[in-house]
Amino acid sequence: MADLSPYNPTTGIYTSTRPQISLPQSPTTSIIDFLFRNLPAYSNRPALIDPHSHQIITFSQLKQKISDLAHALHHIHNISTGDVVLIFSPNSILFPVAFFAIASIGAIATTANPVYTVNELSHQINDSKPKLIITVDQIHSKVNGFNLPIVDLENCSDLIEKSRRQDAISPSVSQDDVAAILYSSGTTGLSKGVVLTHRAIIATALMVTADQEFYGDGRSVFLCVVPLFHIMGLITFSYSQLQRGNAVVVMQRFELEKALIAMEKYRVTHLYTAPPVVVAMAKQPAVVRRYDTSSLKQIGSGAAPLGKDVMDECSKVFPQAKIIQGYGMTETGGIISIENTRVGSGRSGSSGALCPGMESKIIHIETLKPLPPNQLGEIWIRGPNLMQRYFHNKEATEQTIDKEGWLHTGDLGYFDDEGQIYVVDRLKELxxxxxxxxxxxxxxxxxxxxxxxxxxxxxxxxxxxxxxxxxxxxxxxxxxxxxxxxxxxxxxxxxxxxxxxxxxxxxxxxxxxxxxxxxxxxxxxxxxxxx
Missing domain, CATH: 3.30.300.30 (ANL, C-terminal domain)
Known part of the structure; x- marks a missing residue:
């Protein structure tokens, strides 16, 4: 890593010491183009794995499935550039297929928690105004009353077959086009739509995998137990790893023994999740030791702080795995900082160093002046992965992103002298x-x-x-x-x-x-x- 100082006392800005990322030069590179840019190198490798049915989708098959579904959505349901499509589904290997199919047309995907009630779902539907809903049979009844066309994600072969005789589609998609509107809770009680462009999602993927690229990590297998409707599961996790040619094992929900069986069978190398999963594994060492998890190299935790005691307990259960933390928000593509265990020792309590391309300030709550290391204030961040805006909410956008492009996170934290960020509390009341x-x-x-x-x-x-x-x-x-x-x-x-x-x-x-x-x-x- 470059030996640079993370803090500039003249500007009050903290910068990443990681090597810079290079975004695609072509303005028409979509997240789909970027996903398959190196396809010949791993076309027959597993991309998505279902540990329940043992179905495997290779990268070449993934590309074909995306193309087939996109073709059907366009010709049968007239989905085109700028249309919003809601994915309302639990985790499955078909969830990313739906997301990528929507994006490949130039349409916009929005996602919702499959456990939402009809009342909760109605706010998001009224706000985003989708033209179509993609769901599964088990929760189909929740969306019946919205008077919108519905596609069954698990049974769309007839839809695809009907569209086969239609002409191929070749929409023009720009990096600056909107790819997704993902909803983030607000202190007002109503969730806000976070508008993410193709450029921001590509930037996120490069930032998340920057250390893997720098150190030349080989093929890896990631176990996904976090929800795909959430930024962490869909973008920070699955898209970021798929674009690098890594396999993603998708669990519908976290169940400890089923997760351990999947780790053993598919030789899982990485598990990125939230603290409750780490707690569950740390608290049941006897169960864990019944399975061969020796392939596991890294456990990453995000979405909420992970306590040092839990990290210590988990490291005893998985002594061969490095345990790291990261920090992010839906408004930043899910990533701001992440620990790098190859540099120095593990820093329990830290959320690591800024990802490449990120800048930050720590702002005094009352004076609004930037603060030096080891002083607590509000975390402001700026980078290529930031949201474009809040959907249909100019006031909230202006309150969150200032005229210089700084996003005011509402989180309280500080940097130490080495550029490690510590998130200690929230100004927001979530x-x-x-x-x-x-x-x-x-x-x-x-x-x-x-x-x-x-x-x-x-x-x-x-x-x-x-x-x-x-x-x-x-x-x-x-x-x-x-x-x-x-x-x-x-x-x-x-x-x-x-x-x-x-x-x-x-x-x-x-x-x-x-x-x-x-x-x-x-x-x-x-x-x-x-x-």
Whole structure:
């Protein structure tokens, strides 16, 4: 690695010391062109592997499947440049096929959590206005009421066959065209569509795999247990590795023994996941040792901080594997920094050094002045992988990205003298439950619709397995005797499982500022004093 100082005291800017990436020169290079640019070198290698059915899609087969589905979407459903298509599906090896098929037409993919209720899904559909929904039979009923054409991802052979006699399509796609709108929770309670271009996604892929390229890593096999509807699973993980010719083993959901069986059978070398999975593996060493996981070289954790104790426990269970952390956001293609265990020792608590092409500032909360190493402030970042904007939300875009291109993350952190970044808290008030983002305001809005609740506030409650769980402080209406169990059940019927309230406390009044904003910090301090 280049021996450069990460901090410039004159500008207050931290820069990456990793070698720079080179984006494709042609303005018409799409993420599909980039994905298959080296196809002859690995055309018959496995690209996507289903550990349940043992089906394997090679890279040449992947290209053909993408072409077939894109052809059908265009000719049968008239999907073309700029149209939005929603993928509403659990993990499968066909999920990336659908995403790439949409992008290859010049259309825009948006994704949604398959456990969403109809009510939760309706916000995203109303916002993104998809022309078509791609889903699977098990959750088909959730999308029936939206009056949109639906394609069954698992049974689209008839659709493909109907389009075979049609002319080939050759859409013109630019790097600056939008490829995806992925939704990120906001503190307002309504998720915001993050608009990502082909250029930003390509940049993300190069940044994620920069160390692999620099050190000449050979063919690798990655186990994907994180959701593909999420930026981490779809872009940071799967696309980044596929474009390098690596295989991705796709699990529908994480189940420890099934994951270990897959590691053994397919000689998995890398597992990138979220802290709950690392915790699960660390806590059950006896189960892990029943399987041959000697091929595993690296365990990467992201989406939420991973504690040093858990990292130490996990390293005992997988002594041959390096455990690293990374830091990212949907607004940055899922990556900002990542640890490099080849340089120095493992830095428990650090989220590593900035990825190539990234710049950062640490900004004092009150003075808005840039801060030197070892001083805590808000993390601002800038780079080629940033979102273009929030979809249909100019105000939120202007609040998040300033005129100089700095994205204000809302996270509190600092750099040490060697350029390692530490993310220690959030200015934003999102709750991170097993890597999922839960907006307190959304749950508060539902709580106050309960006929026996006067007011409510939701804060994170620390949990060893999940990281944080939603906890509600509730003010009962006069004469009400509503119980905590009734409150939990009321919310559980309306939201996805990861948003459910796990703890309820009753309080006389919710602390608020003069503006009416809930002072959640006071409630967190109240909770902390009792822990």
């Amino acid at each position: 709750i991170k439950y097993k890597g999922y983002q839960v907006a307190p305001a959304e749950l508060e809005g539902l709580l106050i619709t309960h006929p026996r609740i006067m007011d409510a506030a939701v804060i994170p409650y620390p949990d060893e397995e999940a990281g944080e769980i939603p906890m509600a402080y509730v003010v009962r209406k006069a004469g009400s005797s509503v119980t905590g169990e009734e409150v939990q059940s009321f919310i559980a019927k309306q939201v996805a499982p990861f948003k459910r309230i796990h703890k309820v406390a009753f309080i006389d009044i919710i602390p608020k500022a003069a503006s009416g904003k809930i002072l959640r910090r006071e409630l967190r301090q109240k909770l902390q004093s009792k822990l």
